[in-house]
Amino acid sequence: xxxxxxxxxxxxxxxxxxxxxxxxxxxxxxxxxxxxxxxxxxxxxxxxxxxxxxxxxxxxxxxxxxxxxxxxxxxxxxxxxxxxxxxxxxxxxxxxxxxxxxxxxxxxxxxxxxxxxxxxxxxxxxxxxxxxxxxxxxxxxxxxxxxxxxxxxxxxxxxxxxxxxxxxxxxxxxxxxxxxxxxxxxxxxxxxxxxxxxxxxxxxxxxxxxxxxxxxxxxxxxxxxxxxxxxxxxxxxxxxxxxxxxxxxxxxxxxxxxxxxxxxxxxxxxxxxxxxxxxxxxxxxxxxxxxxxxxxxxxxxxxxxxxxxxxxxxxxxxxxxxxxxxxxxxxxxxxxxxxxxx
Amino acid sequence: xxxxxxxxxxxxxxxxxxxxxxxxxxxxxxxxxxxxxxxxxxxxxxxxxxxxxxxxxxxxxxxxxxxxxxxxxxxxxxxxxxxxxxxxxxxxxxxxxxxxxxxxxxxxxxxxxxxxxxxxxxxxxxxxxxxxxxxxxxxxxxxxxxxxxxxxxxxxxxxxxxxxxxxxxxxxxxxxxxxxxxxxxxxxxxxxxxxxxxxxxxxxxxxxxxxxxxxxxxxxxxxxxxxxxxxxxxxxxxxxxxxxxxxxxxxxxxxxxxxxxxxxxxxxxxxxxxxxxxxxxxxxxxxxxxxxxxxxxxxxxxxxxxxxxxxxxxxxxxxxxxxxxxxxxxxxxxxxxxxxxxxxxxxxxxxxxxxxxxxxxxxxxxxxxxxxxxxxxxxxxxxxxxxxxxxxxxxxxxxxxxxxxxxxxxxxxxxxxxxxxxxxxxxxxxxxxxxxxxxxxxxxxxxxxxxxxxxxxxxxxxxxxxxxxxxxxxxxxxxxxxxxxxxxxxxxxxxxxxxxxxxxxxxxxxxxxxxxxxxxxxxxxxxxxxxxxxxxxxxxxxxxxxxxxxxxxxxxxxxxxxx
Numbered sequence: 001x002x003x004x005x006x007x008x009x010x011x012x013x014x015x016x017x018x019x020x021x022x023x024x025x026x027x028x029x030x031x032x033x034x035x036x037x038x039x040x041x042x043x044x045x046x047x048x049x050x051x052x053x054x055x056x057x058x059x060x061x062x063x064x065x066x067x068x069x070x071x072x073x074x075x076x077x078x079x080x081x082x083x084x085x086x087x088x089x090x091x092x093x094x095x096x097x098x099x100x101x102x103x104x105x106x107x108x109x110x111x112x113x114x115x116x117x118x119x120x121x122x123x124x125x126x127x128x129x130x131x132x133x134x135x136x137x138x139x140x141x142x143x144x145x146x147x148x149x150x151x152x153x154x155x156x157x158x159x160x161x162x163x164x165x166x167x168x169x170x171x172x173x174x175x176x177x178x179x180x181x182x183x184x185x186x187x188x189x190x191x192x193x194x195x196x197x198x199x200x201x202x203x204x205x206x207x208x209x210x211x212x213x214x215x216x217x218x219x220x221x222x223x224x225x226x227x228x229x230x231x232x233x234x235x236x237x238x239x240x241x242x243x244x245x246x247x248x249x250x251x252x253x254x255x256x257x258x259x260x261x262x263x264x265x266x267x268x269x270x271x272x273x274x275x276x277x278x279x280x281x282x283x284x285x286x287x288x289x290x291x292x293x294x295x296x297x298x299x300x301x302x303x304x305x306x307x308x309x310x311x312x313x314x315x316x317x318x319x320x321x322x323x324x325x326x327x328x329x330x331x332x333x334x335x336x337x338x339x340x341x342x
Numbered sequence: 343x344x345x346x347x348x349x350x351x352x353x354x355x356x357x358x359x360x361x362x363x364x365x366x367x368x369x370x371x372x373x374x375x376x377x378x379x380x381x382x383x384x385x386x387x388x389x390x391x392x393x394x395x396x397x398x399x400x401x402x403x404x405x406x407x408x409x410x411x412x413x414x415x416x417x418x419x420x421x422x423x424x425x426x427x428x429x430x431x432x433x434x435x436x437x438x439x440x441x442x443x444x445x446x447x448x449x450x451x452x453x454x455x456x457x458x459x460x461x462x463x464x465x466x467x468x469x470x471x472x473x474x475x476x477x478x479x480x481x482x483x484x485x486x487x488x489x490x491x492x493x494x495x496x497x498x499x500x501x502x503x504x505x506x507x508x509x510x511x512x513x514x515x516x517x518x519x520x521x522x523x524x525x526x527x528x529x530x531x532x533x534x535x536x537x538x539x540x541x542x543x544x545x546x547x548x549x550x551x552x553x554x555x556x557x558x559x560x561x562x563x564x565x566x567x568x569x570x571x572x573x574x575x576x577x578x579x580x581x582x583x584x585x586x587x588x589x590x591x592x593x594x595x596x597x598x599x600x601x602x603x604x605x606x607x608x609x610x611x612x613x614x615x616x617x618x619x620x621x622x623x624x625x626x627x628x629x630x631x632x633x634x635x636x637x638x639x640x641x642x643x644x645x646x647x648x649x650x651x652x653x654x655x656x657x658x659x660x661x662x663x664x665x666x667x668x669x670x671x672x673x674x675x676x677x678x679x680x681x682x683x684x685x686x687x688x689x690x691x692x693x694x695x696x697x698x699x700x701x702x703x704x705x706x707x708x709x710x711x712x713x714x715x716x717x718x719x720x721x722x723x724x725x726x727x728x729x730x731x732x733x734x735x736x737x738x739x740x741x742x743x744x745x746x747x748x749x750x751x752x753x754x755x756x757x758x759x760x761x762x763x764x765x766x767x768x769x770x771x772x773x774x775x776x777x778x779x780x781x782x783x784x785x786x787x788x789x790x791x792x793x794x795x796x797x798x799x800x801x802x803x804x805x806x807x808x809x810x811x812x813x814x815x816x817x818x819x820x821x822x823x824x825x826x827x828x829x830x831x832x833x834x835x836x837x838x839x840x841x842x843x844x845x846x847x848x849x850x851x852x853x854x855x856x857x858x859x860x861x862x863x864x865x866x867x868x869x870x871x872x873x874x875x876x877x878x879x880x881x882x883x884x885x886x887x888x889x890x891x892x893x894x895x896x897x898x899x900x901x902x903x904x905x
Contacts, residue, residue, distance in 0.1 A: 075757075075760075075761060076761060077686075077690075077757065077758050077761055079686040079687075079689045079690050079758065080683055080685045080686035080689060080722065091689070093635075093689040093690065094635065094689070095689065095693045096635035096638045096639070096692050096693045097634070097635030097636070097689055097690060097691065097692040097693060097751070098635045098636055098639075114634075114636075114690075114750070114751075114754055115690065115754045115757050115758060116686070116689070116690070116758075196773070197771060197772075197773070279748060279774065279776075283772075283774065284746075284753065284757055284772055284774055285757050285760065285761070285772055297611060297613060298611070298612065298613040298634040298636065298750045299634065299636045300613060300636060301636060301637075301640070302635070302636030302637070302639070303636055
């Protein structure tokens with residue numbers, strides 16, 4: 001059983017491989033079906049998977065909430081407006097700039113921020129942006145990481161040297177530092193057709209930053225796979241390198257890719273929040289949970305909700321992805337069958 | 343047993359790594375900022391009377407080199423470290439606006455035609471590096487500030503001193519209008535035309551003498567030697583610097599030698615800065631920052647004896663680029679002035695703004711007494727009329743980039759302004775850049791910024807100081823202060839004419855300044871959104887009985903001492 005240690009990454013220490021050699025699989029049940037059976041038994045993972053799905057759905061409904069319920073856009077500030085709450089009339093921002101707290105009504109349900117904007121609306125739009133950036137970044141990381149890892153591991157030699165050097169250079173920088181440097185420099189002047197304040201900027205930056213975290217372990221696993229009999233057989237049959245990589249190696253990496261995706265997604269969302277907090281991610285007036293926390297810092301202690309609400313959402317989202325991701329890994333990891341058997 | 347080996351090894355490895363990281367972090371911080379460690383140690387002792395005074399500022403100075411620095415954070419340190427031929431009285435409030443002799447033996451004598459200033463350098467002066475001061479250093483200093491250039495160079499040097507503009511443009515090897523005799527210490531300055539505030543020009547930190555031969559470039563991290571009771575050391579860009587007593591200082595009447603060294607920490611989180619002062623872990627909150635409204639009630643209840651609001655001559659406004667669409671159209675500019683809700687801006691600014699529409703602030707001679715041309719700002723903006731004006735201007739849908747600093751509430755102001763521009767028919771987006779680089783960035787003529795935040799705190803109590811920002815002659819390629827590139831012949835000629843009047847006779851031309859300022863408001867060249875009040879907030883460690891809050895520079899650091 002070839003398990004490749006992903007030493008040096010922030011992620012899981014063990015990379016699952018295909019279910020080859022799993023003798024205890026009941027007849028007629030494929031590895032994916034087996035994984036699904038294991039996942040169904042993990043109620044905690046399913047609960048957090050459901051929670052994540054709920055958060056996604058809520059965030060996707062942000063425009064509906066904004067137009068039909070709150071009647072305010074995510075960038076609309078009402079510093080000088082008065083609203084009626086519980087029979088009293090209050091300014092959204094007080095004379096000294098203190099924002100109104102949660103009203104538990106349709107307007108300013110979770111209160112206002114320091115610019116007089118509806119926190120609930122920004123929370124949902126911020127979640128949308130954070131998830132969107134996280135998803136795009138994950139796709140970029142997975143595509144490029146897997147591609148580079150497979151090419152480097154399979155071809156070895158010069159190609160491996162060049163790719164590994166590039167990955168080592170990226171790896172040498174702390175993720176946040178690299179993200180801030182890239183984010184700030186691209187945010188000022190944009191990048192080709194991408195404008196500086198576009199959401200694609202942080203997505204691209206995060207996507208690039210995490211490439212080594214996927215490419216290196218994938219490369220390590222491919223180094224093992226390329227020596228296996230089925231790859232030798234494919235070579236003997238005269239298949240080209242690209243066909244072998246695409247149709248022989250890649251399918252055997254499927255479970256690795258599936259396990260890595262939630263981990264990358266969770267880390268991408270966290271990094272986006274960090275970059276946005278530092279001003280190198282989502283640019284104002286766009287909302288993200290990171291920018292909301294950053295904006296809310298100056299409202300403490302009078303309006304603690306401005307930091308607490310996006311903070312809780314961030315924790316719940318990342319935790320739900322991580323717990324679900326752990327469940328997914330357990331389900332796909334053949335060693336888990338021991339626990340199932342018990 | 344074997345199954346525990348790997349986890350155990352991992353834990354051990356983690357622990358060792360953590361210890362190593364902690365050790366590295368500790369050594370780096372202690373070696374790089376021993377002063378900060380001293381400061382925090384002193385600060386944490388609460389009522390300790392030893393150690394430096396800790397000042398927390400929200401924005402880094404644009405440069406601590408007097409040949410470039412022009413923000414309040416730079417001026418606070420520079421005016422104590424770079425004394426000019428004249429300087430300002432160390433006195434509270436507007437009394438601090440009085441010009442007194444600095445490195446000159448007396449205030450310069452002025453010729454009958456008002457075009458020749460003569461001063462004599464005091465003997466026995468030394469720079470902070472021990473070198474002797476020469477009269478010719480004055481000429482070199484003005485040349486250096488013109489060349490770098492300092493933000494006011496085009497107007498205050500190029501526009502007033504004979505040959506300064508040619509020198510700055512590279513057409514001359516020296517400024518022909520300045521003659522200095524090292525033997526006698528006599529300095530003669532020839533002006534293009536009489537300039538009533540020239541004594542004030544000589545008092546700028548940019549006119550504070552630096553040694554001949556100092557590199558002709560901005561040196562923000564290693565400011566040149568100067569002559570003053572203090573010197574600037576240990577500059578860590580965007581983090582901290584120190585202003586310490588200058589051992590080579592020769593006392594000059596009227597300029598106190600100071601009590602304590604000053605340790606300045608730069609942190610953009612003004613909320614934590616205010617909390618640090620409230621809890622006595624820092625001593626002075628930078629007066630140019632705004633205390634977040636969320637902390638004001640706490641500060642007012644717990645620290646009422648050490649917190650007050652100060653009114654200084656300052657105007658907060660949005661600049662509008664008169665050379666570029668859409669604000670090349672007067673109707674588009676009128677739309678902004680008509681519709682912008684100053685009440686909302688005030689709330690966003692923790693209630694620290696006094697509404698107004700004129701460029702000259704209320705306490706400045708020349709502030710108009712008449713009605714605002716586009717509605718009373720205290721009543722809020724007229725959004726409907728603003729939309730109509732944008733339609734009339736034909737500029738609806740024009741893309742606009744709004745430039746903004748990051749710090750609170752300036753970013754919030756510009757976020758609201760961006761939203762407002764979109765409401766009245768423009769297609770606006772906000773561009774936020776770091777505080778420390780904001781003004782040098784928007785001061786680049788090449789960038790040609792459309793609109794954004796700007797403010798002006800008086801350099802000296804004379805309307806001509808504010809008109810630097812709207813005079814055509816002040817437009818320069820870099821470090822430009824006339825962000826809107828206003829170049830109106832009437833404003834240029836009238837302000838030049840009024841600027842010739844000596845400061846002592848300002849009251850006699852107050853009406854003419856009022857007329858000019860009304861004209862400026864009528865043309866809507868700038869969008870004033872209020873006059874700022876500033877927080878004077880210190881820790882309990884500061885002896886407020888001797889502390890001076892200066893009319894131009896805020897806290898006079900040389901007057902601060904621990905109880």
